[in-house]
Amino acid sequence: MTDQLELHEKISSWFHSARDQILNSKQTGLNVDYKTSRLDLVTNMDRGIEKFYREKIRENFPDSNIMGEEGQKDEFRSSQGLFWVIDPIDGTMNFVKQGTHFASMIAVYQDQKPLLGYIYDVINDHLYWGGPGLGVYRDDQKLTAPMDLALADGLLGVNGAMLMHNYRNVQTAVKQSAGARIYGSAGIEFIHVLQGQCVGYLSHLRPWDYAAGAILAESLNLIVKTIDGQPLGMVESEDVLVATPQAYRQITGIMTAES
Amino acid sequence: MTDQLELHEKISSWFHSARDQILNSKQTGLNVDYKTSRLDLVTNMDRGIEKFYREKIRENFPDSNIMGEEGQKDEFRSSQGLFWVIDPIDGTMNFVKQGTHFASMIAVYQDQKPLLGYIYDVINDHLYWGGPGLGVYRDDQKLTAPMDLALADGLLGVNGAMLMHNYRNVQTAVKQSAGARIYGSAGIEFIHVLQGQCVGYLSHLRPWDYAAGAILAESLNLIVKTIDGQPLGMVESEDVLVATPQAYRQITGIMTAES
Incomplete structure (x- = not known):
């Protein structure tokens, strides 16, 4: 070891x-x-x-x-x-x-x-x-694990293109949150979620964008998976959502619903 | 005096x-x-x-x-x-x-x-x-006046609701820029424009949201007006755009065009 x-x-x-x-x-x-x-x-x-x-x-x-x-x-x-x-x-x-x-x-x-x-x-x-x-x-x-806040109680970091195109209905999730933020760096967005400053962050990411953040987030009892509930594969680009357990369930509920 | x-x-x-x-x-x-x-x-x-x-x-x-x-x-x-x-x-x-x-x-x-x-x-x-x-x-x-960058050469701060609803075609302006950012505070967004870190910032603002920023921005040769080219009235809510002269012309050109 x-x-x-x-x-x-x-x-x-x-x-x-x-x-x-x-x-x-x-x-x-x-x-x-x-x-x-x-x-x-x-x-x-x-x-x-x-x-x-x-x-x-x-x-x-x-x-x-x-x-x-x-x-x-x-x-x-x-x-x-x-x-x-x-x-x-x-x-x-x-x-x-x-x-x-x-x-x-x-x-x-x-x-x-x-x-x-x-x-x-x-x-x-x-x-x-x-x-x-x-x-x-x-x-x-x-750092202590951030509180398990609901979507309504926190800000949601989002990829700008996803937000503009209402990708998989993400705008509905944003409207149920306390607001959208776009910071332009997955690392900086992960930091916000780790510290409880955002309730989640959603983007289309490659392994080097999410690997470090995923290790830290999971060590603080946050959920880091694809928006379809799959574990991250460390191979390709994926729609990654890191969030509190409550917000993760709520956001994926919205984004995977049949429209 | x-x-x-x-x-x-x-x-x-x-x-x-x-x-x-x-x-x-x-x-x-x-x-x-x-x-x-x-x-x-x-x-x-x-x-x-x-x-x-x-x-x-x-x-x-x-x-x-x-x-x-x-x-x-x-x-x-x-x-x-x-x-x-x-x-x-x-x-x-x-x-x-x-x-x-x-x-x-x-x-x-x-x-x-x-x-x-x-x-x-x-x-x-x-x-x-x-x-x-x-x-x-x-x-x-x-501070020195920021360079008069074109829209394509800089990031654009935008109000989240305006971006989601493609208010007056703002998404076209964003797509011609280097990307959208949402920071959630007019003051913080003005700071980015003053320092040349964003090429512009667009939001629906009340006088106390823009008064200080407008004084600073105009002192650095930036343009601060409504998106219709009107001076700020210091009375009501207005669609305020602060930007470099080039980006101001480009963004208002897009957002005031007949659709």
Whole structure:
């Protein structure tokens, strides 16, 4: 069994080094490229930070398998030992346009079981981390599970395109909530749900967008599944809903009803 | 002519005292009431902070007229001398549900002309302030006017209900932008536009929601008008758009086109 605190000490030091590199990019300059569309950005920083994490993982845990947003994607399904999921910069649009409201994320599994998740709010310098064994922390402060609020009692984070197109009737869920919020970064949205600041968050996500958040959320008794009630597959894009148990039931009830 | 820096010294001290009272409410407890609906909240803190500002204004500038969200609303139209517009807590839903992402705002006019505007990001302890005479500051640091970006080059803050209902075709504007954001506080949204983090912000607002932001935005060469191109009346609710000159023209072009 890997010593989790020893692992944590290493990983958290990588985040602080990543922060220095990211802040430094204000001086060194940012190169922005398009991936699939003008709204799907990647920068030299996304690539550089992923490369940095990969090197650190290889150096410290040479037998690891790795899935990263910007690079090689090992298979989760058959992996034994340590498996890492990396999102170097989550919310690249916010990073480029706002210089804030983005996250850097790492998830670690052992023999396909969740071990540790990390969401780093880079600009505000807060690290949300932990797992089923250690509990969940904001920096050094242990978080308690958020109250199991009903949909009507909380704000709902939603993907903007889903909200605009009333995807699977999501607007009905929003109208039953205390209001919609769009922050533009899955990591930042997960942080809100972990802290009870939103009652849920719904988006179409890939494994590196949700892996770390799912480990943290499940460790705080939140529900993280597809809106059809399936466990997350760690393979493809999925409609992911993280929410309090009450809000999860209510939202999926609305979004899976026959229309 | 009132000495603006002397005025500023007084007003900024009120905000710091308001912050102490607001942070203290975590201990003393919060009473939440509904105003017009379950989504229109008011707390003892909204009322207490407005009362505090009113007392400070009366004490220091006894001949003032005052319009406040939670209390008496003097007429702007006929007012001479100092006129104050107060929003003690803007984004009360965020204040109640999230404990952050809300603002406290004051606008000051002299003989109906903009003098000073204040948006205080309470939790992050940043004061955005200034006016046509002094320029605009974030705490002690002078802000430069944001670049005149086109709609395609920036994020667009939007009111959630307007976005869901595709009010006056706003979804077309969003699709031409780099994406929609919903933060749930006019003050916080204005801050993003002032700093160039969003290219515009559109919502249905009352005078206390937009007065301070409008003074600051116009002092940074941004456009703040109704989406029909009318100046803000300081009387009723209006569809307010604050944006860079380019984005203002593009958004109003879309939203005022015959459909």
